[in-house]
Amino acid sequence: MASCAADGGCPTDYMAVSISLLAIILLLMRSTWPFLIHKVPRPKGSSFWLPAIQVFASFNLLLSIVMSLNFLKFKRRHWWQSCYIWAVWVEGPLGFGLLLSCRVVQAFHLYNIFVRRRLPPIRSYIFLPLILLPWIGGAAFIHIKKPLNYRCHMTTQWTIPVVCLHALYVAALVGFTWAIHHIEFRFHELKDLWRGILVSTSSIGIWVVAYILNEIHDDIEWLQVATRFLLLSMASIFVLAFFSISSSQPLVSQMSLRKKECQEFGSMGRALGISDPGLLLPRESAPVIDPNEPLDKLLLNKRFRQSFMAFADSCLAGESVHFYEEAHELNKVPVDDSVRRVYMARHIIDKYIVAGATKEVNISHRSRQEILTTSDLAHPDLFKNALNELVQLMKMNLAKDYWSSMFFLQFKESNTRTIDHELEQPAVWNFSPRLSSVRGDDDPFHQEHPSKDRGHSSYNLDLR
Known part of the structure; x- marks a missing residue:
C-alpha cells in the first residue's frame, strides 16, 4: 500500500482507469450514434463544434487526472510528463474549464434567444475564448510561481482559489439556467439542462471534496488511494452525464438513444405542431389557377x-x-x-x-x-x-x-x-x-x- 500510494498501480487505481475508459467509450458512442445509426445530418456552426469540443474536453479531463496523480506506475523522466502540463494546463483550461465553458455558452444562447428574444450579441467562437481567459490566466500564473511538489500537489493557499474558480463556472451555468426557468420550452432544453446540472453538481461536489483531501493530506496513504479513486470515477460519471443529457438544439429527440423519442420530422413546422398551411380540406374545392394572378x-x-x-x-x-x-x-x-x-x-x-x-x-x-x-x-x-x-x-x-x-x-x-x-x-x-x-x-x-x-x-x- 505504501509503495502504490506514492507511485501508483494500486488495484483501486486500475479499477478507476477501467471506469474512465468505459466512460470515454460510451461518450464516443453517444456522440456518433445519431450520425451513424439514425443518419441525422451533421449540423453546421456551433450546433456541431460545441458538442465536439465537449467530447475533447472530457477526454482531456480524464487523461489529465490519470497522468497527474500517478494512476499508472511510471516515473517522470520526460518533459511531457510534467505536472504543470497535465495538472495545470490540460486539466484546467483544456479540461474542466473548457467543458463548463461550452455549457455556459449554450445556456447563454438559450437566455438570449428565449428571454431577450434576439440572437446572441457575440459569436460562439469569440465568446468561448473570452470565458476561458480566467482559466488561461490562472494556469499561466501557477506555471510561473511553481507551487506544485513532485507528486503534483498544492498547498492549502493554492487549493482554495483553484476550487473557487471551479465553483464560479458552475454558478454561472446555474445563473443562466435560472434566468430561463420560466420559459415553456417545446422540446427538452430546460429540463435536460437542469437534470444535467443536478447530476453534474452532485458528482462535482464529491469530486471537489476528494480533490481538497488529496491535495492537502498527501501524507496519509490510505486517504491518497481512496481520494484518487473518487477523483477519477466521479469525473468519469460527470463527463458522461454532462454530455449525454443534451441541451443544444430543437429536434434533439432525433438524437436520443430512446426509441420512443426517435421520430422523423419532415420540417420544423411539423416538429412544432404547426398545421400544414394551404392544404385542401375534404369539403373544399380545388381552386382554378389563373397564370395572370400575382x-x-x-x-x-x-x-x-x-x-x-x-x-x-x-x-x-x-x-x-x-x-x-x-x-x-x-x-x-x-x-x-x-x-x-x-x-x-x-x-x-x-x-x-x-x-x-x-x-x-x-x-x-x-x-x-x-x-x-x-x-x-x-x-x-x-x-x-x-x-x-x-x-x-x-x-x-x-x-x-x-x-x-x-x-x-x-x-x-x-x-x-x-x-x-x-x-x-x-x-x-x-x-x-x-x-x-x-x-x-x-x-x-x-x-x-x-x-x-x-x-x-x-x-x-x-x-x-
Whole structure:
C-alpha cells in the first residue's frame, strides 16, 4: 500500500482507469450514434463544434487526472510528463474549464434567444475564448510561481482559489439556467439542462471534496488511494452525464438513444405542431389557377406551391420557394405564442439567412442585417422585407419559365382531374371516413401514382 500510494498501480487505481475508459467509450458512442445509426445530418456552426469540443474536453479531463496523480506506475523522466502540463494546463483550461465553458455558452444562447428574444450579441467562437481567459490566466500564473511538489500537489493557499474558480463556472451555468426557468420550452432544453446540472453538481461536489483531501493530506496513504479513486470515477460519471443529457438544439429527440423519442420530422413546422398551411380540406374545392394572378397570391395555394417548388429545385434555385414555405408556416403561429415563433424564426435564420447557410437565399444586405440584428425574433414582420424581395426575384427568374414547363402542364392536368372528380363524386368527400384528411406526403401529382394510393384506383378506371 505504501509503495502504490506514492507511485501508483494500486488495484483501486486500475479499477478507476477501467471506469474512465468505459466512460470515454460510451461518450464516443453517444456522440456518433445519431450520425451513424439514425443518419441525422451533421449540423453546421456551433450546433456541431460545441458538442465536439465537449467530447475533447472530457477526454482531456480524464487523461489529465490519470497522468497527474500517478494512476499508472511510471516515473517522470520526460518533459511531457510534467505536472504543470497535465495538472495545470490540460486539466484546467483544456479540461474542466473548457467543458463548463461550452455549457455556459449554450445556456447563454438559450437566455438570449428565449428571454431577450434576439440572437446572441457575440459569436460562439469569440465568446468561448473570452470565458476561458480566467482559466488561461490562472494556469499561466501557477506555471510561473511553481507551487506544485513532485507528486503534483498544492498547498492549502493554492487549493482554495483553484476550487473557487471551479465553483464560479458552475454558478454561472446555474445563473443562466435560472434566468430561463420560466420559459415553456417545446422540446427538452430546460429540463435536460437542469437534470444535467443536478447530476453534474452532485458528482462535482464529491469530486471537489476528494480533490481538497488529496491535495492537502498527501501524507496519509490510505486517504491518497481512496481520494484518487473518487477523483477519477466521479469525473468519469460527470463527463458522461454532462454530455449525454443534451441541451443544444430543437429536434434533439432525433438524437436520443430512446426509441420512443426517435421520430422523423419532415420540417420544423411539423416538429412544432404547426398545421400544414394551404392544404385542401375534404369539403373544399380545388381552386382554378389563373397564370395572370400575382405570384404571391398563387403561392398561397399548397398544390401550386409544391409544383412551383419542384420546378425551382430542378433549376437548382429552390431555396427561395423553400424559404417562402417555411415563412408561410411561421405566419400560422399565433402572435402571442412567442416560444414557437422564436423556435421557427431561429430555424429559418440558421437555414436560409446566415452566411454560408445550407440554403442561403439571395436577399439584400440591408434585409439580412435587419433580420440578424432584430430585437424581437417573434415579431410578425420579421421576414416581410426578405419575402418581398424573393417574390420579386422569383417573378423575374422563375415564373416566366414555369408557365411553359412540363411542371405546370402536369399541375394543370392534375388540378383539372381533381375538379372533375369532385363534380362526378361529391358524396365521397362527405361520407368517406378515410378521406377526412389529406393523405401521405401531400404529393400534388398523386393522381399519376395509383400504386401509392389504392383509394384512387376506381377513379383511374373511370378515366379509362
